Amino acid sequence: MMNVITMQCKAELRRIFRNPYYVFWSLILPIIFYYIFTRIVNTNPDDKGLWQAHYLMSMTTFSVMGSSIMTLGIRIVQERVHGWSTYMRITPLPEGVYFFGKMFGQSVMHLFSIIIIFTAGYLINGVSLTASQWILSGLWILIGCAPFLALGTLVGTMKKVDTASGVSNAIYMVLAVLGAMWFPLDSFPKGLQLVSKWLPSYNFGNGAWELIQGNAPSWDNILILSGYLVFFVVLSTYIRKKQEVV
Amino acid sequence: MDTIVEMKNITKQFKNKKAVDNISFSIDKGSIVAILGPNGAGKTTVISMLLGLIKPTQGTVQVMGKDPRDIEVRQRIGAMLQEVSVMDALKVHELINLIRSYYPRPLDIDQLIPLTGLQKEDLNRYANKLSGGQKRRLGFALALAGNPDLIFLDEPTVGLDVTARRVFWEQVRSLTQQGKTILFTTHYLPEAEDYADRVILFDQGVIIADGTPDDIKSKLTVSSISFKSDDPDLCSFLLTLPNVHDVYEKEGRIYTVTEDTDGILASIFEHKLAVRDIRVEHGRLDDAFEQLTTHPEMDTKGAAIS
Numbered sequence: 001m002m003n004v005i006t007m008q009c010k011a012e013l014r015r016i017f018r019n020p021y022y023v024f025w026s027l028i029l030p031i032i033f034y035y036i037f038t039r040i041v042n043t044n045p046d047d048k049g050l051w052q053a054h055y056l057m058s059m060t061t062f063s064v065m066g067s068s069i070m071t072l073g074i075r076i077v078q079e080r081v082h083g084w085s086t087y088m089r090i091t092p093l094p095e096g097v098y099f100f101g102k103m104f105g106q107s108v109m110h111l112f113s114i115i116i117i118f119t120a121g122y123l124i125n126g127v128s129l130t131a132s133q134w135i136l137s138g139l140w141i142l143i144g145c146a147p148f149l150a151l152g153t154l155v156g157t158m159k160k161v162d163t164a165s166g167v168s169n170a171i172y173m174v175l176a177v178l179g180a181m182w183f184p185l186d187s188f189p190k191g192l193q194l195v196s197k198w199l200p201s202y203n204f205g206n207g208a209w210e211l212i213q214g215n216a217p218s219w220d221n222i223l224i225l226s227g228y229l230v231f232f233v234v235l236s237t238y239i240r241k242k243q244e245v246v
Numbered sequence: 247m248d249t250i251v252e253m254k255n256i257t258k259q260f261k262n263k264k265a266v267d268n269i270s271f272s273i274d275k276g277s278i279v280a281i282l283g284p285n286g287a288g289k290t291t292v293i294s295m296l297l298g299l300i301k302p303t304q305g306t307v308q309v310m311g312k313d314p315r316d317i318e319v320r321q322r323i324g325a326m327l328q329e330v331s332v333m334d335a336l337k338v339h340e341l342i343n344l345i346r347s348y349y350p351r352p353l354d355i356d357q358l359i360p361l362t363g364l365q366k367e368d369l370n371r372y373a374n375k376l377s378g379g380q381k382r383r384l385g386f387a388l389a390l391a392g393n394p395d396l397i398f399l400d401e402p403t404v405g406l407d408v409t410a411r412r413v414f415w416e417q418v419r420s421l422t423q424q425g426k427t428i429l430f431t432t433h434y435l436p437e438a439e440d441y442a443d444r445v446i447l448f449d450q451g452v453i454i455a456d457g458t459p460d461d462i463k464s465k466l467t468v469s470s471i472s473f474k475s476d477d478p479d480l481c482s483f484l485l486t487l488p489n490v491h492d493v494y495e496k497e498g499r500i501y502t503v504t505e506d507t508d509g510i511l512a513s514i515f516e517h518k519l520a521v522r523d524i525r526v527e528h529g530r531l532d533d534a535f536e537q538l539t540t541h542p543e544m545d546t547k548g549a550a551i552s
Contacts, residue, residue, distance in 0.1 A: 007347040011336060018335040083329050090297050090327075092320040092392075093348045 008097055012105030016071065026067045026113050030059040031120045033182070038125055050213070053129060054184070056121035057137060057208035062181045063117055064110045064141050065201060068148035070168045072106055073155025077164040080156075106149060107142065114138045129212055137211040144207055144217075147200050147225050150232035157239045175201040200228040248275040250396055250427050251296060256305035258291050258451075265291040267451040268305075273444075275395075278418070278428040280438035282462075283448035289431040290328065292448070293400050296429070297325055309396065321350055324394035326385045328401050332373040339369040342387055349392030361417050362387040363410075378405045386414070390421075397421065399430035403437065415441045435535045439463065466535055469507050469528045471514075472499045473521040480519065487513050499523075 016022060037043065038052050045051035079085045088098060118134065121127040129137070151171070158164040176182060178192070179201025185193055196202045203224045207217030251273040258266040266288045273279050281289045294300045295307050298314030309319050332341060339355075346352035359369070362383045368376065373384060382405060389397055399418070403411045418428060418441065432438055438445045439459045447455035447462060455465050484493045484502050487510060492503040500521075504510050507526050514521060 004347050007344050011333075011340065011344045014340065015333065015335040078334070082332075083327060084333055086299060087325075087327060087388075089299060090320065090323070090325050091345065091348045092317055092350075094317075 004093065005097055005100065008093070008101035009104045012101045013108055015075075016105050016109045019071070022067065022071060022109065025070070026063045026109070027116055030063040030117055031124075033062075034059045034117070034120065035124055037182075049128075052121070052125040053127050053212045054209055056118065056125075056127050057141075057212055058181045058205055059121075060114055060117045060137075060141055061144075061201075061205045061208055062176050063113050064145045065148045065175065065181075065204060066172050067109060067113065068106065068145045069152045069155060069172050070165070071109070072102065072149055072152030073158075073168045074161060074164050075102075076153065076156025077158055077161050081159075081161055103149065110142055110145060111138075114141055133212055133214070137208045140207045140211055140217060141204075144204050144225055147228040147232055148204070150229055150236060151200075154232050154236040154239070157236060157243065175199060178202070179205055181205050198224065200225055249273065250275045250310060251429065252306075252308045253292070253296070254306045254308075256292075256295065256302045256307065258288075258295065258300070259303040265451055266295075266302075269451075269453050270305075271446060271453065271456065273427065273429060275427050276422065276425050277443045278422050278441065279430075279444045279446065280442035281429065281431040281446050281448060282433070282435065282438040283431075284433055286450070287433075287448040288451040289433075289448055290400055291451075293325075293398055293429070293431060297323070297398060321392065322394055323396045323398065324389035324392055325398040326382075326389040326400060326402050328404070332376075332381065332384060332388075334372075334374045336373055337370055338364065338373050338376070338384060341373050341384070342369075342391060345388050345391040351393055353390055353393040358387055358390060361390060361420075363413055363417070379407070379410055382406060386417075394426070396427045397429070399428065401431055401433070403432070403434070411437070464505075467528070468503055469505055469526070470501045470503045471507055471510050471524065471526050472501045473514075473524045474499055475519070475521045477520045480521070483517075483519075484510075499525075 034055060038055050043051065079088075115138075118127075118138065152168075155164050155168045155171075158167065178196050179199045180188070180196055181201060185196060185202070188196060197220075203221040207221045207225075210217050210221075249272045253272070254270050255268055256266055256270065257264070257268050269288075269292075281292060283289050291300070295302050296309060296314055298307075298309075298319075307314055310322060312319050336344070342355065342358065346355070346358075359366075364380070364383050364387060368380060373381075376384060382402065386399075386402065389399070403414055406414060415437075418430075422428060430442075439462075442459060445455070445457065445459055445462045446453055455462050457465070480500060481493045481495070484490055484500075489504050489506040489509060490502055491505075492501075494501050494503075502510055507528075511524070511526070514524070
């Protein structure tokens with residue numbers, strides 16, 4: 001059994017790291033944005049160091065949120081469309097191991113993204129945080145992306161790869177912008193700020209933004225993210241069960 | 247002999263089509279059985295039910311005495327499905343070893359590779375970059391990876407050329423010598439004839455014939471005597487003769503369908519029937535198969551669920 005789990009995790013990892021889109025969407029794009037909004041566009045922040053750390057968290061959460069929704073979701077659709085999921089059902093591999101392999105692969109990928117983007121922040125702007133701030137914000141991002149992984153499995157119930165890729169891209173971008181990952185919340189009109197505070201993306205980002213200021217993520221953040229996690233898991237399980245009936 | 251597969255009174259109703267209609271059959275351990283039929287006959291539906299991928303609307307399916315979805319069954323079967331494209335971004339040897347790890351007693355990789363006809367250099371290529379024929383070979387390798395006792399092959403040779411087909415079936419034959427049971431579907435008659443011990447002929451969701459290839463052949467092959475005649479009572483007389491299955495008129499000739507052409511000829515001369523221009527015709531097996539399974543009224547597009 002141990003061997004199966006190891007093999008499954010290894011296979012998932014290989015597939016993720018051999019995917020060229022991953023390198024672009026999850027690593028290069030957030031780092032380019034980071035460079036642009038901290039070095040080229042002058043935002044005149046009150047506290048330059050804080051802004052650079054804040055925006056580093058924005059871009060890391062942006063990256064991890066994207067791979068949770070898109071990489072996972074599109075991959076699940078691909079596996080079904082190409083008949084691979086059907087094949088897996090006739091093998092003795094327990095569904096749980098398959099799922100675990102996927103989540104393990106995603107988590108290692110996220111950890112890798114976090115390390116690379118944090119390093120880029122340090123190299124580009126010399127962002128300096130305490131060791132515990134680096135570690136805690138990294139952990140927050142690693143664990144806090146769970147609702148987006150669940151959203152990814154929801155995207156995974158779509159019938160066509162093109163639909164899944166289009167829809168997940170749109171959701172991703174809307175969540176990123178409205179969740180204040182690209183522009184800070186203060187720059188939003190009041191009404192919009194209220195909407196943002198209820199979005200999973202804002203709460204995901206805010207946990208990390210709090211941590212780099214030496215605060216703990218607020219209970220609001222944790223509760224709202226947990227709520228979305230439960231909602232997406234239930235919805236995705238329900239749709240999957242409905243699709244399975246033949 | 248031990249029964250390894252059993253289907254009892256199975257019906258499968260899809261939304262707008264009855265794919266399989268109250269069929270029953272069982273398969274003995276160690277045999278190689280062909281499910282033969284045209285597209286839309288219900289072959290893939292039958293295989294999918296045996297694999298536990300879809301549930302029958304009515305009836306019971308048992309594989310090795312258990313529900314096909316039982317983990318113990320899964321550990322002892324292998325299957326090559328239609329249109330399985332393989333996981334992307336994995337190399338052939340990585341994929342084979344991954345699948346092998348799922349099974350308690352996998353086939354040794356050095357034994358597995360020669361069986362599939364994959365070349366050494368193919369093993370290091372990405373699985374999704376293989377050609378169509380090589381993908382089928384990989385599909386076969388994956389079906390055998392767990393060293394299964396029962397192997398399902400759904401249209402296994404589609405897209406293979408004649409030589410590749412022959413090599414493929416030689417490998418399958420060698421598997422039956424190890425006591426494995428093989429169930430394959432095909433719409434290609436000679437394949438069923440040449441390689442199966444038993445042929446189950448499907449058409450429109452029902453079994454229309456079941457037996458050894460020779461049985462099927464004699465059942466399918468039709469001989470007839472045809473001639474011209476002006477005698478209006480001839481047809482009814484011919485039908486009274488022994489071994490006559492059918493009499494019909496086509497393009498001005500009267501056809502008498504029988505397996506005993508010599509006997510009928512003797513009767514014709516004995517009774518001095520007013521016939522001329524006699525011809526004896528032995529229907530070819532291919533034609534008979536086609537005739538048996540072609541339904542001009544059937545919309546071929548409706549046959550998508552095969």
